[in-house]
Amino acid sequence: MSAFGLILLVLIGWGTVFTGLPNVVVLLAVAVFGMGVGLLTGTIDPHLMSALPSRIVDLMSNDLLQALPLFVFMGVLMNRLPVASALFRTGIALLPRADASAPVVGIVIGALLGPMNGSVGASAMALARTIAPEMRARHIPLATVQAVIATAATLGVVIPPSLVLILLGDAMLNAHSIALNVSGRGGRVINTQDVFQGALLPAALFVAGALIVTLLAWRRRGPLVVRPKHAPLRMSDAIISALAVPFVGGLLASVTLGYVYPVEAAACGAVVLFAAGIASGRVNRATIGPLLDETMRMTGALFALLAAATTLTLVFRLFGTDRLIADLIAMLPGGDTVAVLVVLAVVAACALVLDAFEIVFVIVPIIVPPLLIRVQDATWVAVLILLTLQMSFLLPPLGYALVVTRDLLKGPASLRAMLAALAPYVAVQVLVLAAVFGFPALTHPVSPFAPPAAAPARQLSPEEVNRRLDDMLPPAPAAPSLN
Secondary structure, three states, rough: OOOHHHHHHHHHHHHHHOOOHHHHHHHHHHHHHHHHHHHHHHOOOOHHHHHHHHHHHHHHHOOHHHHHHHEEEEHHHHHHHHHHHHHHHHHHHOOOOOOOHHHHHHHHHHHHHHHHHHOHHHHHHHHHOOOHHHHHHHHOOHHHHHHHHHHHHHHHHHOOHHHHHHHHHHHHHHHHHHHHHHHHHOOOOHHHHHHHHHHHHHHHHHHHHHHHHHHHHHHHOOOOOOOOOOOOHHHHHHHHHHHHHHHHHHHHHHOOOHHHHHHHHHHHHHHHHHHHHHHOOOHHHHHHHHHHHHHHHHHHHHHHHHHHHHHHHHHHHHHHHHHHHHHHHHHOOOHHHHHHHHHHHHHHHHHHOOOHHHHHHHHHHHHHHHHHHOOOOHHHHEEEEEHHHHHHHHHEEEEEEEHHHHHHHOOOOOOHHHHHHHHHHHHHHHHHHHHHHHOOHOOOOOOOOOOOOOOOOOOHHHHHHHHHHOOOOOOOOOOOOOO
């Protein structure tokens, strides 16, 4: 019945695409269905399900998850405060004669505010509200506007310390711990800080590449037919920009370089933005209630998704799907390179129907531990997964960032025009992904010559891997005494 878990994965994709139900409902429904089938067929020992409450309690007690509601709160505040608008108007005023000023400033804003918005959807919403009207006023084709906004919205996936990186770092820590325990290999377990620093240089390469292709594309277009009149820089915009850029940049840099923890940075950012909202009048008695309601709804949805994914992964393990996947990855020919490519292909395919949080909560715990049994560089694998997610979100017609952006900016943009507008950015993404794949040292900026050394370990047979995975299952509780 181990293959039945793969059927459950297909059901998740089908339910997400065709039912229209919330993702957490789909995950719980599939988990309950799988649990029922396992109990009816005798595949799952009912006593083992008693481990679920303790797993969820242990999960929720993770200190790192304290940053989750704070990042969500910052994202909600960003949509209420005029920070993005002020930054955009300031950038346009500083580049009054540059035809590519609007898309260039949009990408820079996406790189600066994306890690604080919390999600790709929130970034796309903020960018669509700020830079889309200016670009449309310049008679820039809608497909190009959508491509720029979708690309800028995905920058929060790879630029630390975004919410996706925090959650992936925690998932990679668990996956790496399992891989080290199963393989008997020594070495330091990866942490969130490793993922932050590993993603820094690839993210910088992508931002630089996106800016270059934007400038080249606008140079080929020639001068604008309609050049809108630029308003002079307002004092309020200059003050907001002068305060926001060093604060946000310093906050992100301090977390990435390890001077403060993500929870501390999230708390600091939330308090400062909240104080700025009160000072500007955007946050008052009338708006504080809806603002907190939206924060709690989004936070509750993420925690519910995490609990549902934990339930589902336990069902997978009880069916033995994790051992099946470990066997399949262990038997792949072609060495570690082929194994990594296969896992990245699975992540890319899942990203067409699942969002980043579902992939981190559901897919990573299943396929990454057996991969890390073969591949020792966990930081490299984590960064490759991030870059693959970002690329998948940009692939038409099902890329998540693209779908969200087209929904926000409706209009007569053909698929062919969208492909042409997105092609340069996707090409840059492919080049960065290929560079990181070919040169793992790019993910180790502190020690660029090699990943952390690990003690050599003998190659495990599939039977030995299965035995060690079985040993990690929760023990069945003792039978109650009849006396």
